[in-house]
Amino acid sequence: MNYESSLRYKIDTPLESTTSESFCRSCKSLVKTKMWLVTTFLLMSISRTHAEYPALQAVLSQKGLQKVSHWMTDWLQNELSTIRLPEFRGSVDIYVGTVYYNLHDMTVVRCDLPEPSVAFSEGTGVSLQVSGLSIAIAGLWNTDFGIIHDGGSFEMAIFGISLNTMLEFQNTDEHLSISTVMCSADVGDIELDFHGGASFIFQPFVKSFSGKIKNMIQGRICPEFTKGIEALDTDLAAAEAIKVDPYVYLNVSLTDSPVVFDNGFELNVKGEFYSVSSPSEPPFFPNQFELPWQADYMLSVGVSEFCVNSAAFAYQKSGLFQITITNDMIPKASPIHLNTSQFGILIPQLPKMYPNMEMEILLYASDTPLVSFNQTLINFNLPTAAKFSALKTRDDLTPLFSLDMLFSFNAKVNIDQQLLKGVLEMKNLTIKLGSTEIGPFDTAPIERMVKLAMSTIVLPKLNAQLQEGLPLPLLKGFSLTNSVMTIENGFFVVATDINSLFLQSDKL
Incomplete structure (x- = not known):
């Protein structure tokens, strides 16, 4: 607005x-x-949320x-x-x-x-x-x-x-x-x-x-x-509410009266995200937390797990957590491409039933991705599903099988020079056969291949980007300075000073 x-x-x-x-x-x-x-x-x-506790807390000092x-x-x-x-x-x-x-x-x-x-x-x-x-x-x-x-x-x-x-x-x-x-x-x-x-x-x-x-x-x-x-x-x-983008909005109604101290002003905000197309309540609830705000900074903001996870739930309800992977997207140097004959080393019966056919994968979040904060660590659980199909033509897909996968990651993050930096580590990966049109097969070889790809290709690229740093989100017309981030149990806190981009006289 x-x-x-x-x-x-x-x-x-x-x-x-x-x-x-x-x-x-x-x-x-x-x-x-x-x-x-x-x-x-x-x-x-x-809409009104069932939250009794605020998912966002902010203090202006x-x-x-x-x-x-x-x-x-x-x-x-x-x-x-x-x-x-x-x-x-x-x-x-x-x-x-x-x-x-x-x-x-x-x-x-x-x-x-x-x-x-x-x-x-x-x-x-x-x-x-x-x-x-x-x-x-x-x-x-x-x-x-x-x-x-x-x-x-x-x-x-x-x-x-x-x-x-x-x-x-x-x-x-x-x-x-x-x-x-x-x-x-x-x-x-x-x-x-x-x-x-x-x-x-x-x-x-x-x-x-x-x-x-x-x-x-x-x-x-x-x-x-x-x-x-x-x-x-x-x-x-x-x-x-604040419309974040065309897909989700954020409920910013208050959970209780503002608290005015002699040196600060606190707002407790519901802080729940909703899908624009299909707003509904997530299957989880907020927990109480106390914001350890710092008077030496202009603004302290506490963000709970519920706030972050409600955003993931809203985006999933909006249908954004899915991607179609085609063979053109696979690096040429990859040992395996999306071809039924090459997949024969992983699934022996596949090339016999559908020889030398190009394949396509629909990858999507099968449930809400969940984040938890635990004393300096951020934990991610990402349940996904992958539907594999053979392409007779671009418009004629033959279903082959689907896989149920659960990725678990740990992340350590910090704010350095106003950039969000960190290290991402894969904690665990499990793959199980969901449905199949080609008969049962062992998913262990596929699991080993995905783990190898994650450790040698995906995570190194992500961590290289995280080491360079991602710019902090900005309020329009303002920039954050002297920011510090701490991870607590169940929430994280950003304490920061703020500069105006359209009023450049900052001489206090």
Whole structure:
């Protein structure tokens, strides 16, 4: 799901709403974008699962919260320097009559935005304080005074804007809910300078209505801020699942209320994958685990066996764990090719019944591949089946036999230079005859051949790739740095810092 935050302003709105909304929408954009990024980090977006325990746990630390605040300050600073503000209209009484004015073609020429102060409030949520925000605006003006029409340029400066608010995190209908429980705002001062035309006539009267503008802006900051938080809460309520690809999606509803520490924020997520085409519950259940999060890293994420295995179950239900192997795919240097006559050394009766015919193998997962985590080791059990057929023509297959195979692997993995590296070892392999159209035969020679191929060809290639390293998965627009991975009993943990790819100012 892709959320974009931008500063939007309505055109031709009255003075009472336009000036305040121009600033307050900036505040709303800052907070909405900030909270959405926090949520994106934590939710790795429908049906309900039977899981009582979370399969995913994530903690954003105080360090992470400060970095998000830093990014959003940079983002808003850049954004404000490029936007064009809407025009607004008003009037001023100059004793001899009323001057009606229109301020237009306004741009932000300077924005002094101190980094907000953000902190977790234990048991509640996040406190946010902004103080000393100042904005300088330049634009053009036009006036109507009876039959006299005039125009020129102006500068407006808004000084000392401050905001003090408290946000509360809750679990509402199994989604993260955010609300404003306290808000106060203040505007220090406003200055307006008009140039050109007959501006000298009404410039002396600016102070008489600048106070009114200041009060309007100040009175609208918190209502607009609260409105922005309510809009964000609506967005979060709709984020029940993340579509990972065309085949599976991830349930990210919450199992219980968010936990706010004095130095971190924890989300417990159901974390179950489903097949898009045929969603159903897997025949296994999640186990409880406690995430050993680290405050020295921005983000800590714990992933359980249930989460990984539910993904395997979902992909299997989607029909992805299968491949057709043809003779063209066999290396030319291989001692045996997919030909019935060459298979005679393994199955003596085969070439007698079907001499010199090309063969094809349908290889697929016969049951859900299962992963388990056990103190530094990852164990894989891969039940597969192989259906062998002889090819009379490309479209005319003759079934020969099928084999039931069970592969067991151990893997040791680690994160090195932001790459996932490791070593894969085959622990065991068993092959049994499933069904046969050519009569019974001994599968031991085939088992020995497959073991030889795995040890001399397949595993060396896989381990060479693992030694070079696989890039870590990325959130769009972000990269992981200083990452460490630990394998525990029943789950693994990744503790990491995060860099923004579109906000490159990382100077905390």
